[in-house]
Amino acid sequence: MAREISLTVNGTEHELxxxxxxLLINVLRDELDYTGPNVGCESSMCGACTVHLDGEAVKSCTLLAVQADGAEVTTVEGLADDGEFHPIQQGFQEEHGLQCGYCTPGMMMTATELLERNPDPSEEEIREALEGNLCRCTGYQNIVRAVENAAEKMQERPAVADGGGD
Ligand code: FES
Ligand code: FES
Structure with a gap:
């Protein structure tokens, strides 16, 4: 029997x-047309389907859509801000962090979660964070460089004023 759920995806609320x-990945791709997250293994191994669920990187092929009821979901389509690439997207572009691109949306979502909680990760920490994301093409070195590049860019960003001082 169908269940009514509500999902906010990249800032837009959907009632479904x-x-x-x-599965969440099927709702995102087939019903809401967010085709950035890819389907690879469908068994939580490859990470191609990774999205953020309330800020946490999750594999959407092993999560039921009803488990995401009421949650904020971010897909790779939600990373760019007003047409400007997110630093992780710039990093992948500048460091040639992709070849076929199939793993890339998931890599980016895992990497952005890492950079949110650890703005200056070591190479080892980056490799550890990306352990659940597989790439058949790149050999990973350029992906690690892309994340380092993004970390540098994010640290150089001007601090956002909190609006408190007169
Ligand atoms: S498709 Fe979800 S982890 Fe591979
Ligand atoms: S770029 Fe092809 S799987 Fe990673």
Missing amino acids: SVEPRT
Whole structure:
């Protein structure tokens, strides 16, 4: 029996009716047309389907859509800000962090979560964070460089004023 759920994806709220067995990745791709997250292994191994769920990187092929009811979801389409690439997207571009690109959306979502909680990760920390994301093409070196590049860019960003002082 279908369940009513609400999902906010990249800032847009969606009300949906889903079967309890429906996976989050299928709702995102097939019903809402967010085709950035990819389907690879469908068994939590490859990370191609990674999105953020309330700020946490999750593999959307192993999460039921009903488990995401009421949550904020961010897909790779939500990274750019007003047409300007997110630093992680710039990093992948500048460091040639992709070849076929199939793993890239998931890599970016895992990497941005890492940079949110650890703005200056070591190479080892980056490799550890990306352990659950597989790439068949690049050999990973340029992906690690892309994340380092993004970390530098994010640290150089001017601090956002908190609006408190007169
Ligand atoms: S498709 Fe989800 S982890 Fe591979
Ligand atoms: S760029 Fe092809 S799988 Fe990673």
